[in-house]
Amino acid sequence: MFWKYGLFCSILTGSIWGLFWQIICTMIGILTIGEKLYVNVVPFLIVGSLISVIYVFLQNKISIKFHLLSIIFMVLLIYSFTFGDPFLQKKTNSISTFLLVVINSFFTWISIYLSLKQINIGKLSRYNLEKFYLRLLWGLGLIILILITLLPFYIMIMTSLKNQQSLILNPLDLSLNSTSDLNVLFSSYIELFTNFNFHIFLFNSFLVSIITVFVTLFFSIPGAYALSRLRFPAKEWFSGSVILIYLIPSIVLVIPLYAVFSQLGLRNSLFGLLIVYPATTIPVALYMLRGYFNSLSKEIDDAAIMDGLSRFQIIIKIAMPLSKPAIVSVALYVFMIAWNEFLFAFMFLDDTDLFTLSRGIVSLNSSEIPQQHLMAGAVIATLPVMVIFLYLEKFLISGLSSGGVKG
Amino acid sequence: MASIKLNNISKWFGENHVIKDINLNIIDGEFIVLVGPSGCGKSTLLRIISGLEDLESGKILIENKDVTDKIPSDRKLSMVFQSYALYPHMNVFENIGFALKTSGINKEILTQKVNQVAETLKLKLLLNRLPKELSGGQKQRVAIGRAIIREPKAFLFDEPLSNLDASLRIEMRLEISRLHKKLGITTIYVTHDQVEAMTLANRIVVINEGKIIQVGTPKELYNRPKNLFVAKFIGTPKMNVLECTTINGNVYFIDKINKKTNIRCNNKDIQKIGFRAEKIIICETKKASFIGYAKFIEYLGAEQFIYVDVGVKENFVIVKEKPDIKVPLNQKLGLKISQKDIHFFSKNDTRLN
Numbered sequence: 001m002f003w004k005y006g007l008f009c010s011i012l013t014g015s016i017w018g019l020f021w022q023i024i025c026t027m028i029g030i031l032t033i034g035e036k037l038y039v040n041v042v043p044f045l046i047v048g049s050l051i052s053v054i055y056v057f058l059q060n061k062i063s064i065k066f067h068l069l070s071i072i073f074m075v076l077l078i079y080s081f082t083f084g085d086p087f088l089q090k091k092t093n094s095i096s097t098f099l100l101v102v103i104n105s106f107f108t109w110i111s112i113y114l115s116l117k118q119i120n121i122g123k124l125s126r127y128n129l130e131k132f133y134l135r136l137l138w139g140l141g142l143i144i145l146i147l148i149t150l151l152p153f154y155i156m157i158m159t160s161l162k163n164q165q166s167l168i169l170n171p172l173d174l175s176l177n178s179t180s181d182l183n184v185l186f187s188s189y190i191e192l193f194t195n196f197n198f199h200i201f202l203f204n205s206f207l208v209s210i211i212t213v214f215v216t217l218f219f220s221i222p223g224a225y226a227l228s229r230l231r232f233p234a235k236e237w238f239s240g241s242v243i244l245i246y247l248i249p250s251i252v253l254v255i256p257l258y259a260v261f262s263q264l265g266l267r268n269s270l271f272g273l274l275i276v277y278p279a280t281t282i283p284v285a286l287y288m289l290r291g292y293f294n295s296l297s298k299e300i301d302d303a304a305i306m307d308g309l310s311r312f313q314i315i316i317k318i319a320m321p322l323s324k325p326a327i328v329s330v331a332l333y334v335f336m337i338a339w340n341e342f343l344f345a346f347m348f349l350d351d352t353d354l355f356t357l358s359r360g361i362v363s364l365n366s367s368e369i370p371q372q373h374l375m376a377g378a379v380i381a382t383l384p385v386m387v388i389f390l391y392l393e394k395f396l397i398s399g400l401s402s403g404g405v406k407g
Numbered sequence: 408m409a410s411i412k413l414n415n416i417s418k419w420f421g422e423n424h425v426i427k428d429i430n431l432n433i434i435d436g437e438f439i440v441l442v443g444p445s446g447c448g449k450s451t452l453l454r455i456i457s458g459l460e461d462l463e464s465g466k467i468l469i470e471n472k473d474v475t476d477k478i479p480s481d482r483k484l485s486m487v488f489q490s491y492a493l494y495p496h497m498n499v500f501e502n503i504g505f506a507l508k509t510s511g512i513n514k515e516i517l518t519q520k521v522n523q524v525a526e527t528l529k530l531k532l533l534l535n536r537l538p539k540e541l542s543g544g545q546k547q548r549v550a551i552g553r554a555i556i557r558e559p560k561a562f563l564f565d566e567p568l569s570n571l572d573a574s575l576r577i578e579m580r581l582e583i584s585r586l587h588k589k590l591g592i593t594t595i596y597v598t599h600d601q602v603e604a605m606t607l608a609n610r611i612v613v614i615n616e617g618k619i620i621q622v623g624t625p626k627e628l629y630n631r632p633k634n635l636f637v638a639k640f641i642g643t644p645k646m647n648v649l650e651c652t653t654i655n656g657n658v659y660f661i662d663k664i665n666k667k668t669n670i671r672c673n674n675k676d677i678q679k680i681g682f683r684a685e686k687i688i689i690c691e692t693k694k695a696s697f698i699g700y701a702k703f704i705e706y707l708g709a710e711q712f713i714y715v716d717v718g719v720k721e722n723f724v725i726v727k728e729k730p731d732i733k734v735p736l737n738q739k740l741g742l743k744i745s746q747k748d749i750h751f752f753s754k755n756d757t758r759l760n
């Protein structure tokens with residue numbers, strides 16, 4: 001079979017990576033240089049295949065020098081195969097295009113090198129073959145994933161730093177403005193905080209999220225402990241059905257709740273939200289914490305009972321310190337839910353003073369408000385969660401895995 | 408220090424009758440060992456005594472006071488668990504002192520008491536360590552320390568040594584025995600290791616399927632087991648048990664062709680006969696109680712076990728002998744056992760003699 005031979009593998013790798021990085025670099029070029037670039041398929045396919053075949057033949061002589069020479073050689077190849085115009089700009093080349101080609105060559109070469117390590121030209125053993133295809137797919141998947149997650153972020157941040165004029169001139173030019181004046185660069189943010197009450201929204205969001213976290217933990221820690229340790233009637237039924245609330249879409253809940261909350265006078269208030277949010281987060285919190293408590297030794301509880309602790313004291317002094325990772329991850333999860341919640345905030349809140357961030361950003365969404373303000377709002381809404389998440393990430397991972405072993 | 412009485416205790420787990428009407432009187436200062444096969448309800452009984460499990464019917468009396476409805480800490484008992492159950496987030500000092508700290512004792516007295524306990528259990532140098540930094544034996548000592556610091560009325564041990572390796576187990580066994588001698592506190596100790604039971608106990612309680620089969624000193628249980636279950640459970644190697652019948656007062660081993668022996672028994676109900684490996688003597692065939700052929704030998708250094716085919720299919724008689732006696736294989740071998748060392752069992756496995 002031809003696909004079992006190293007030569008085919010190398011041509012395949014070379015053309016895939018050559019094409020892939022060309023598309024990426026064209027995109028990067030469009031977004032950062034702000035010029036019109038086009039994808040140029042055939043030359044890059046050929047150059048990639050050529051280079052990777054060369055690599056497979058010469059891989060025994062690998063050294064830093066070899067890497068450098070190959071990249072330079074690849075740049076030359078690209079320019080010659082595209083007749084000096086790699087991105088079909090129909091004009092004389094600029095420094096930035098040259099840089100792009102170098103970046104392109106660099107990444108293509110590294111990708112080829114990493115996927116074709118220890119692949120020879122002839123028929124491959126089954127192990128090597130599987131290793132090769134897995135490596136290729138893994139690499140492609142990883143890079144695509146990174147791009148998909150980072151690209152919207154990049155666009156969001158860059159747009160938020162532009163001014164109206166340059167955005168209208170070229171909406172796709174997402175390079176950084178050359179100004180060094182921070183007041184100009186961050187003008188959208190300054191605007192949002194001074195004229196659009198974003199400091200109030202931010203405060204409201206923090207208030208609602210943090211209180212939701214505490215209320216949720218306050219009810220779900222003892223609840224989960226009871227579900228995990230105590231014997232009482234209908235326990236299995238109860239712990240199973242708690243999660244059922246997630247079968248009901250919140251859009252179904254919001255309309256009757258709207259009516260009820262209006263009559264009770266809870267509607268246009270943060271207090272109303274603070275009833276709804278914990279109600280939606282407690283079931284999941286219960287579920288996660290119960291799984292974690294189940295994985296803790298019951299004999300420790302027995303020992304504590306013998307030592308004279310009440311169940312309540314056991315929760316405080318034994319169960320909570322031991323389940324710190326689970327509690328942190330639950331808190332983080334609840335915080336994110338409350339922070340990002342939009343539907344109830346949108347339906348319940350009328351006064352600008354009460355808006356949470358997600359509700360506040362939507363209020364910007366009108367034709368008078370420029371796009372970069374919206375983007376700045378989105379950044380303001382995203383950053384706190386990101387920072388908290390990155391800071392507590394280690395807890396989250398250990399919490400999720402150790403709670404997941406016995407659920 | 409206290410006596411403990413169990414009156415008609417019964418416990419159900421759903422449909423499962425785990426403890427069946429148990430009565431037991433434990434004398435002040437006694438070392439009682441509960442033994443029985445896995446799943447027979449030993450742990451459950453211990454947890455009922457401690458108060459960790461409530462019970463359907465029956466009464467528990469400590470120092471003749473009814474404590475059936477009291478919560479565990481009011482019963483003033485301490486328990487040592489099989490898994491040690493140390494608090495993972497506290498160091499050794501805090502683990503040992505936790506009960507006293509919870510009861511709100513003065514800090515100086517607490518420190519003094521913990522140090523005293525640590526002294527007794529050779530834990531002085533480990534007081535600042537976390538449980539995960541301790542070896543199995545050290546963890547077990549901390550668990551014991553946590554039990555003794557409260558000066559309880561009785562200790563409850565649930566298979567405390569089963570997670571330790573063989574040599575450490577013997578060492579800790581001695582230590583527990585020594586501790587009991589020193590403190591003289593009533594102790595209830597669960598194990599399924601019958602060597603532990605024999606060496607530690609004042610009295611052994613044999614439990615099977617939630618019922619007490621026999622209560623007695625190790626000697627009583629060994630020499631006069633009440634039924635076949637106890638006979639087989641106590642002692643290594645297991646007691647030799649053969650199916651048999653009597654004709655004219657002579658015992659015959661049952662097989663395709665019954666094998667005649669010179670053992671006498673007048674009881675018509677006899678169905679099984681048992682004798683311990685070390686009570687059998689090799690002798691001339693003329694004087695023998697019964698005759699067999701040595702099939703193979705296990706040499707253990709201090710003794711040897713001889714597997715003898717007495718003509719009963721797939722049922723060797725194990726004979727324990729001194730190591731220096733030469734036994735020829737596959738030759739006629741006379742085996743003698745004195746009448747007083749023989750146990751006869753009836754159809755329903757109860758002892759007849």
Ligand SMILES: Nc1ncnc2c1ncn2[C@@H]1O[C@H](COP(=O)(O)OP(=O)(O)OP(=O)(O)O)[C@@H](O)[C@H]1O
Nearest residue numbers: 420423425443444445446447448449450451452599
């Ligand atoms: N919490 C429980 N719920 C239901 N059944 C139980 C529970 N605890 C124990 N059992 C049952 O009760 C019986 C006795 O259990 P127990 O733990 O007392 O046995 P054990 O004698 O200690 O055994 P082992 O030597 O293996 O520890 C077993 O059949 C067990 O399945």
Ligand SMILES: [Mg+2]
Nearest residue numbers: 449450451566
């Ligand atoms: Mg047990």
